[in-house]
Amino acid sequence: MPLSPLLRLASYLTKPNRANTFNLFPLISFSTTASSEQNHSPPPPIRVALTDSAGRGVFSTRPIAAGDLIHTAKPALCHPSLSAIHSVCYSCLRKLPISNHSQPQRVSFCSHDCQRRSNEYFDVEMKANWMAFDDYCRTHGLKYPFLVRRLACMVIAGVAKSDSLDILQPANLTPNMISVMEEEFALLRNAFTKIFIADEHIAFLTKQWYISVLARIRINAFRIELAGGLYEDLLSSAVASVEAEAAVGNAVYILLSLYNHDCDPNAHIIWVDNANAKLKALRDIDEGEELRICYIDTSLDRHARQELLYQGFGFQCNCSRCLQGD
Numbered sequence: 001m002p003l004s005p006l007l008r009l010a011s012y013l014t015k016p017n018r019a020n021t022f023n024l025f026p027l028i029s030f031s032t033t034a035s036s037e038q039n040h041s042p043p044p045p046i047r048v049a050l051t052d053s054a055g056r057g058v059f060s061t062r063p064i065a066a067g068d069l070i071h072t073a074k075p076a077l078c079h080p081s082l083s084a085i086h087s088v089c090y091s092c093l094r095k096l097p098i099s100n101h102s103q104p105q106r107v108s109f110c111s112h113d114c115q116r117r118s119n120e121y122f123d124v125e126m127k128a129n130w131m132a133f134d135d136y137c138r139t140h141g142l143k144y145p146f147l148v149r150r151l152a153c154m155v156i157a158g159v160a161k162s163d164s165l166d167i168l169q170p171a172n173l174t175p176n177m178i179s180v181m182e183e184e185f186a187l188l189r190n191a192f193t194k195i196f197i198a199d200e201h202i203a204f205l206t207k208q209w210y211i212s213v214l215a216r217i218r219i220n221a222f223r224i225e226l227a228g229g230l231y232e233d234l235l236s237s238a239v240a241s242v243e244a245e246a247a248v249g250n251a252v253y254i255l256l257s258l259y260n261h262d263c264d265p266n267a268h269i270i271w272v273d274n275a276n277a278k279l280k281a282l283r284d285i286d287e288g289e290e291l292r293i294c295y296i297d298t299s300l301d302r303h304a305r306q307e308l309l310y311q312g313f314g315f316q317c318n319c320s321r322c323l324q325g326d
């Protein structure tokens with residue numbers, strides 16, 4: 001893996017006031033039941049530390065039983081997929097009641113809370129004309145530019161910082177990939193400049209910024225499929241083998257991006273009813289053990305896994321399953 005993200009993380013970890021907590025707690029909420037998320041809860045049983053060989057990683061701070069919910073992670077950024085844009089909440093990706101589908105031209109929110117929380121960036125977004133940008137993305141089958149647009153609107157609205165994803169590892173981009181992004185960037189920038197936003201508010205919106213954000217989203221975004229079904233059932237089964245519905249959107253989580261990969265993972269992410277990700281133990285985990293998730297489909301054979309991990313994430317997997325040739 002390239003060193004730069006590790007160095008960036010190392011400096012982040014050693015900043016005063018962040019050294020012990022790594023500022024994790026605003027990103028996650030801990031709960032043992034769905035309804036206790038609002039309560040004052042103990043901190044999640046995890047810590048971030050450097051591993052021997054794979055840079056930073058997430059470790060358990062106590063024994064965790066198979067099937068336990070380890071923590072919930074809120075997205076730093078999420079956006080519905082185009083196919084679900086009128087059927088899920090524009091903010092949290094929760095499925096909307098069928099009656100809300102009656103105005104197919106509009107996006108909707110699942111609650112006043114979601115609407116209120118998205119007000120700032122939604123106001124910015126609504127001022128601009130996105131027809132050219134949307135058409136371009138739709139024609140080219142692009143999903144990640146919508147996440148960049150949302151971040152740009154959040155930055156303009158003052159609810160996010162332009163460097164908020166900088167801590168994440170970027171994908172390696174070829175010159176060809178970069179030249180393709182230039183068109184999307186021009187359409188995005190154009191839509192904003194046409195609504196006469198003051199220059200200082202979009203000074204961050206350079207081609208370099210666009211490419212750097214997209215490079216991070218490409219490697220760190222999760223495709224969200226809502227598991228549906230009963231929450232208790234999901235938690236009681238050690239392995240969530242629930243039939244997932246089609247993807248409702250994509251999201252980026254700072255915390256989840258700190259988890260390393262394993263083709264035989266001990267933890268697993270599920271989405272039950274919205275973009276809040278739930279990290280679940282797949283087997284009994286010892287105190288101090290590294291928690292690892294699988295970035296790809298575990299059922300693939302070794303060759304396919306190695307290929308996908310190298311192409312998509314830029315590393316050669318040396319997990320014990322790969323080393324055993326399984």
Ligand SMILES: [Zn+2]
Pocket residue numbers: 089090091092093094109110111114
């Ligand atoms: Zn919502």
Ligand SMILES: [Zn+2]
Pocket residue numbers: 262263264305317318319320321322323
């Ligand atoms: Zn592996």
